[in-house]
Amino acid sequence: MVAMKKCVAAGIKVRAATVLYPATMTKKNLKSVYRWLCENGIPEWELLRFYPVGRGIKLTKFTPSNSEYLKIMKFLRGLHGFTRIFFQHSLKILEGTIKCPAVVESIGILPNGIVIACAWAIDDNCRPYPSFRLGKLPVDDLDEVLEKAIKISEFCTKTNFCRTIAYIQKGNKREVK
Ligand code: SF4
Known part of the structure; x- marks a missing residue:
């Protein structure tokens, strides 16, 4: 303040x-x-x-x-x-006013070069959840990583929901309404 x-x-x-x-x-x-x-x-x-x-x-x-x-x-x-x-x-x-921008409009690049689909998809050790991990820089070519990722239907869905929350729900086997 x-x-x-x-x-x-x-x-x-x-x-x-x-x-x-x-x-x-x-x-x-x-x-x-x-x-x-x-x-x-x-x-x-x-x-x-x-x-x-x-x-x-x-x-x-x-x-x-x-x-x-x-x-x-x-x-x-x-x-x-x-x-x-x-x-x-x-x-x-x-x-229902906007769609999840993961990969389609935005990505995250962690300090160690790991490219992730969503900046919030990290576990309690600040490691990305496996299904959100897209590649690693500079080993992988970023354009190729994104091209591949955008083709994965998981990240191109037109529905409105947060995949990070859905992933946590699934992992925790509990409901986050
Ligand atoms: S998965 Fe959730 S937190 Fe990540 S970009 Fe999509 S809506 Fe935002």
Whole structure:
């Protein structure tokens, strides 16, 4: 918060980014965060979906349901003020307004050169889930890796769902509604 205020004072464009999960997505909390952002001249606020991956894997039981996300997104859309609110693509997927961009529009390249289909598809050791691993640079040619990957029907589906969440669900054999 101190850094955001200093950046605004220095004329730097600032975006706040927060993750939605039960501890943060109460109406009271969201309203007070929004009020603070508006009062302090923060132009943008991005709301992110919670992924039980990496460090978050220990918090799997706190994963909100789709209907909880949709309800709180509706509430957030009703807040109006200086700060522009927008949602991460994987939240908009829940509303059916966009499709999963994995491979089709975006990829991730990890510091060790591993190319992955989705930046969130990592386990609790920060290793990519096997079916999201596309290749490794510079050993493999990136254009060839992407050409091959885009042909895999798994990544070209036209349906709206998050494959990372689906993969975790399958692996955990539990339902993340
Ligand atoms: S798999 Fe999920 S998190 Fe990854 S790009 Fe698709 S919607 Fe986003």
